[in-house]
Amino acid sequence: MAIFDYKVIVDNLPFLMRGLITTFQLALIGISGGLALGILVGMARLSSRPYIYYPATLFVNFLRSIPLILVIFWFYFLVPIIAGRPLGDFLSASVAFIVFEASYFAEIIRAGIQSIPKGQMQAALSTGLDYKQTMRHIIIPQALRNMIPSLLTQSVIIFQDTSLAYVIGLKEFLRSASVVDAREVRSLELYTFVGIVYFIFCFTMSYFTKKWEAKKGMAR
Amino acid sequence: MLAYEFRWSVLWEQPYGLWMLQGIWTTIKLGLISWVFALLLGIIVGTCRITPWKPLRFLATAYTEFFRDIPLLVQLFFWYFAAPRVLPSAMESYLYRQLPQAEFWITVIALSIYTSSRVAEQIRSGLQSIPQDQFHAALSTGLTYLQMYRYVTIPLAIRIMIPPLTTEFLTIFKNTSLAMTVGVLETTFMSQQIEAYTFRGLEATTGACLVYLAITMLVVSGMGLVEKKLAIPGLIARGR
Amino acid sequence: MIEIRNVSKWYGNFKVLDNINEVIQRNQVVVICGPSGSGKSTLCKCLNGLEDFQQGDIIIDGVSLKDPNTNLYKLRQKIGMVFQKFELYPHMTALENITLAPIKVKKMSRQEAEKKAMTLLERVGIPDQAHKYPGNLSGGQQQRVAIARALAMEPEIMLFDEPTSALDPEMIKEVLDVMIDLAKSGMTMVVVTHEMGFAKEVADEIIFMDQGRIVERATDKTFFSNPKTERAREFLNKILI
Numbered sequence: 001m002a003i004f005d006y007k008v009i010v011d012n013l014p015f016l017m018r019g020l021i022t023t024f025q026l027a028l029i030g031i032s033g034g035l036a037l038g039i040l041v042g043m044a045r046l047s048s049r050p051y052i053y054y055p056a057t058l059f060v061n062f063l064r065s066i067p068l069i070l071v072i073f074w075f076y077f078l079v080p081i082i083a084g085r086p087l088g089d090f091l092s093a094s095v096a097f098i099v100f101e102a103s104y105f106a107e108i109i110r111a112g113i114q115s116i117p118k119g120q121m122q123a124a125l126s127t128g129l130d131y132k133q134t135m136r137h138i139i140i141p142q143a144l145r146n147m148i149p150s151l152l153t154q155s156v157i158i159f160q161d162t163s164l165a166y167v168i169g170l171k172e173f174l175r176s177a178s179v180v181d182a183r184e185v186r187s188l189e190l191y192t193f194v195g196i197v198y199f200i201f202c203f204t205m206s207y208f209t210k211k212w213e214a215k216k217g218m219a220r
Numbered sequence: 221m222l223a224y225e226f227r228w229s230v231l232w233e234q235p236y237g238l239w240m241l242q243g244i245w246t247t248i249k250l251g252l253i254s255w256v257f258a259l260l261l262g263i264i265v266g267t268c269r270i271t272p273w274k275p276l277r278f279l280a281t282a283y284t285e286f287f288r289d290i291p292l293l294v295q296l297f298f299w300y301f302a303a304p305r306v307l308p309s310a311m312e313s314y315l316y317r318q319l320p321q322a323e324f325w326i327t328v329i330a331l332s333i334y335t336s337s338r339v340a341e342q343i344r345s346g347l348q349s350i351p352q353d354q355f356h357a358a359l360s361t362g363l364t365y366l367q368m369y370r371y372v373t374i375p376l377a378i379r380i381m382i383p384p385l386t387t388e389f390l391t392i393f394k395n396t397s398l399a400m401t402v403g404v405l406e407t408t409f410m411s412q413q414i415e416a417y418t419f420r421g422l423e424a425t426t427g428a429c430l431v432y433l434a435i436t437m438l439v440v441s442g443m444g445l446v447e448k449k450l451a452i453p454g455l456i457a458r459g460r
Numbered sequence: 461m462i463e464i465r466n467v468s469k470w471y472g473n474f475k476v477l478d479n480i481n482e483v484i485q486r487n488q489v490v491v492i493c494g495p496s497g498s499g500k501s502t503l504c505k506c507l508n509g510l511e512d513f514q515q516g517d518i519i520i521d522g523v524s525l526k527d528p529n530t531n532l533y534k535l536r537q538k539i540g541m542v543f544q545k546f547e548l549y550p551h552m553t554a555l556e557n558i559t560l561a562p563i564k565v566k567k568m569s570r571q572e573a574e575k576k577a578m579t580l581l582e583r584v585g586i587p588d589q590a591h592k593y594p595g596n597l598s599g600g601q602q603q604r605v606a607i608a609r610a611l612a613m614e615p616e617i618m619l620f621d622e623p624t625s626a627l628d629p630e631m632i633k634e635v636l637d638v639m640i641d642l643a644k645s646g647m648t649m650v651v652v653t654h655e656m657g658f659a660k661e662v663a664d665e666i667i668f669m670d671q672g673r674i675v676e677r678a679t680d681k682t683f684f685s686n687p688k689t690e691r692a693r694e695f696l697n698k699i700l701i
Contacts, residue, residue, distance in 0.1 A: 065390075065436035066429045067397035069408055074429070077421035122510050123547035123606075127561035128537035128613050137560060138549055145551070160291035167401060174294055178301075187301040195290050195298055202289035 008186040009193050019176025020197065026093060026172060027159045033098035034158065035151070038105025045110045056106070063103035068164050072096045076168045093165040101158050108154060112147035113139060145216065152209040156202050163198075173197070227420050236414045243410030244431055250327060250406055251393040251435075257332035258392065262339025269344045280340065287337035293398050296330040300402045327399040335392050342388060346381040347373075379450055386443040393435050407431050461486045461648060462507065462617065467516035469502065476502050477513060478672035484665075486616075489649045491659040494669035495695060500652045501544075503669070504621045507650065508539040520617070537565060540610030544622040546602040548594040554581070554605045555590040558612045566613070573612075580608035584638050600631025607638055618642065620651040654699055656684060668692045 009016070044056035063071065075096040080086045116139050124134040163174040171179070177190045184190075232240075268280035287295070300323065304312045315322050350373065358368040400409035411428035415421040462484040469477040476499045484490050492500045505511040506518060509525055509532040518525045523535060548557050558580060559573040568576075581587045584604040594602055603623060610618060620639065624632045636658050643649055643662035653659070659666055666683050668676040668691075676689045687693045 062433065065394075066432045067394040067408065069397045069400070070411075070425055070429050070432070073408075073412065073421065074425045077415075077425060081422070117545075117547075119543055119545055119547040120549065122505070123541070123543055124549075124561075125510060125533075126508055126536055126539070126541035126543075126619075127609060128533060128565045129561055130533045130565075133564050137564065141551055142549075156289075160289075163291040163293045164398070166293060174291070174297070178297070181301065188303075188305040191294065191298045191302040195294050198291055198294055199286065199289045203285060206285075206289065 005186060006189055006193075008180065008184050008189055012180045012184075015180065016173070016176050016193075019171055019173040022090070022171055022176075023159070023162045023173040026090070026097065026162045026165060026170075027155075029094045030097035030101050030158045030162070031155045033094070034101030035105050037098055037102035039109055041102055041106035042109030042113070045106060046113060060103045060106050063100055064107070068096075068100055068161055069167055071100045072164060072168060075099070089165070089168045089170045093168065093170050097158070097161070101154070101161075104154055104157075105151070108147055108150045109143075112143040112150070115146055116142050148216075149209055149213045152205065152212070156205045156209075159205070160198065160202060226423060227418070228423050236418070239410045239413060240407070240427065240431075243405060243407040243428075246324075246404065246406040247393065247396050247431070247435075250324065250331070250396045250399060250404065254328050254331040254335065254396070255389060255392050257328065258335035258339055258388075261332060261336035263343055265336060265340035266343025267347070269340060270347060284337045284340050284344075287334055288341070292330070292334045292395055293401065295334055296327060296398055296402060299330045300326045323399070323402045323404050327396075327402065327404055331392060331395060331399075335388065335395070338388055338391075339385065342381055342384040343377075346377050346384070349380060350376050382443065382447055382450070386439065389443075390436055390439055393439070394432060397432075461521055462650075463519040464503075464507075465517045465519070467503075467506065467513050467518060469499075469506065469511070469513040469515070476672050477506070480516070480672075480674060482667065482674065484648065484650065486648055487646050488664045489643045489647075489651065489662050490665045490667060491663040492650065492652045492667045492669060493654060493656075493659070493695075494675075497671075498669040499672040500669050501621050504541075504619050504650060504652050507617075507619055508536050508541060510541075537613050538615055539617045539619060540613060540615035541619040542603070542606050542610055542621065542623045544625050546594070546599070546606045546626070548602055548606055548609070550594050553591050553593055554586075554597065557594070557605060558609045561609075562612050577608065577612060580611050581605070583611075583641075584608050585634065598631060599627045600634045603627065603631075603635045604638055607635075607642075611642075617648045617650070620649065620653065622652050622654075624653065624655055656696075656699070660684060668695065670695070 041056050041059060044052045045060065047053050047056075072093060076089070076092045079092045079095055120138055120142070121134055124138045125131075129137070162172055165172050166175045166178070169175065174194055177194045181187050181190050265280045265283055268276050269284065271277055304315050307315070319325070354372055354376065355368060358372045359365075363371070396404075396406055397408040399406055400412065403409070407428050411424040412421075414424040414427075418424070462482075464480050464482040464484075467477055467480040468475065478499075480503060482490075492503065494500050502511055506513050506525075507520070520535065520539070523530055525532075525535075548554075549560070552560065555574060555577050558577040559568075559570070562568045562573040562576065563570060578587055578590060581590055584607055586601055586604055589597060589601055589605070594605070597605065607623075623639070624635055627635065632655070636655060639649075639651070639658065640662055651658070651663075660681060664679065666678045667674055668678075668683075668687070668689070670691050676683070676687060676692045678687070683692070684696065687696055
């Protein structure tokens with residue numbers, strides 16, 4: 001039976017922190033890339049043109065039916081083949097995250113825009129504004145305000161999902177901890193530490209999301 | 221551009237085909253067993269979140285927040301690598317060496333607890349979305365609390381909660397893929413095993429994708445039928 | 461000025477408008493009434509192209525709605541509309557609601573647009589509410605802002621789709637007063653409403669619709685005391701006390 005010995009964490013802190021930075025980097029890429037792609041796909045899901053709507057719908061439904069681990073593996077194999085040479089695990093992981101999370105962002109965006117009552121669109125059109133102007137000044141500002149809690153929640157999820165890059169050996173936070181564990185066999189301390197760090201970040205993010213939601217509700 | 225020869229037969233040649241089938245079976249077992257525990261735990265915690273008794277409510281909220289804010293993989297690693305260290309060394313070695321399929325059952329624990337915290341959230345939000353007036357109406361006709369729960373609250377709650385719980389059910393199947401990291405021989409593990417033997421990573425991974433796709437479609441159509449049978453017209457605004 | 465020729469519309473298998481024919485002259489005030497589901501709101505929304513129709517044509521000042529060359533956006537600048545649920549933009553102040561279209565479509569300068577908007581707010585009686593958000597306005601105030609918003613584009617025709625149906629009884633009068641004032645100033649108006657008092661005072665023609673058809677047309681006040689058709693009689697009995 002092991003006694004809790006936090007010295008192993010202190011000794012390896014620089015290494016673990018580098019892992020945490022990688023986690024942040026991957027999360028940021030996933031969030032920004034995923035959001036950008038997700039906006040495009042989300043808007044495509046609202047299109048009335050079948051050659052835009054169907055590919056977007058297939059994309060979203062397919063990616064939401066499979067585990068992220070598989071997407072990570074898939075791009076891990078695919079990216080070097082397309083590029084003709086190995087490109088490193090961080091790049092493959094980044095591509096995988098951007099594509100995967102885009103499908104989730106796309107749904108949030110589609111639902112956000114569809115939640116604005118039809119009457120708003122009709123009212124704006126009736127004053128002579130065209131479709132683009134209506135989207136820009138009336139629909140999207142309101143939709144964005146409604147979507148922000150879901151977008152923030154999804155970002156927290158992405159932050160947690162980066163741990164899955166473990167499977168291709170990327171030295172993010174969890175993998176760094178397991179590397180130390182392999183050497184020092186102090187699993188209890190290490191994984192508890194990892195858990196606590198993740199908890200602190202994610203809980204803080206969700207806490208602020210909830211506060212924002214409450215504040216927004218009252219400003220109306 | 222693509223200097224790659226596809227060899228799709230790795231998916232059904234022996235012994236690879238057999239491996240895939242074993243993997244699929246394990247995935248199904250893992251998913252279903254974890255789901256049962258997750259539902260039970262989740263319902264308990266979820267109803268605790270809205271009891272008037274403060275300490276219980278606090279505990280339930282802490283439970284939910286805690287297990288939702290830590291990645292599932294980290295939780296899995298904790299249960300598999302870290303927690304057994306706390307046991308006396310005799311138990312620890314029994315766990316790792318003698319208990320058949322220890323990794324399977326440890327995954328069940330991790331997956332059930334994680335999913336139960338999410339289920340608890342769905343339960344809480346579902347129960348809270350029933351308008352208060354429904355209860356007032358029932359009670360005003362003379363029903364007791366218990367009768368109200370049985371004839372009004374629970375039937376309504378079940379119908380409201382089926383869509384989000386279906387999503388959770390699908391998520392648990394997708395999450396079984398994490399078990400590959402601790403050596404559970406499920407679909408994803410097997411696909412990477414095939415890759416290790418044949419170097420046909422793209423085919424193997426695509427095959428695994430199709431398996432999860434099939435599971436998803438089966439569950440979605442199945443739950444669609446259940447929803448139709450239970451549907452009350454005009455009750456739920458089907459926004460999605 | 462507005463010619464509705466043989467217009468029919470289906471939602472799937474359900475025929476919501478059945479061979480509507482009508483001519484509305486300039487400066488006329490036409491009131492459309494009828495039970496719910498009679499198609500009156502739908503007809504109103506067809507007039508400015510917000511709803512499409514399968515058969516027939518609507519011609520506004522010589523411009524056909526069915527003509528593929530017709531620019532609906534330009535057409536809508538000439539037609540203002542007021543909705544049952546007000547539909548003010550909740551994230552903009554009353555003033556901003558009114559000035560948005562003039563600035564973006566007519567390319568007016570902000571000062572000019574705001575000046576005009578304040579004049580309109582005075583006309584509808586609430587200049588002091590200019591900088592308030594819809595959430596802080598009463599229903600009657602919101603609907604008056606909505607009327608000002610529609611008037612800001614200087615339309616030639618004003619459409620009203622049950623403008624007072626969502627209002628508390630005390631606020632109906634303030635909105636109707638604005639509408640009566642508008643009618644007396646010579647605006648061409650098509651008003652879908654149950655407010656028979658309004659109709660009695662300013663309507664040049666009253667159209668009674670039921671199940672997608674125009675059942676009766678009346679051009680004088682005898683409609684209220686002695687409608688010609690059975691269906692209209694039934695309806696009036698139910699809504700007039």
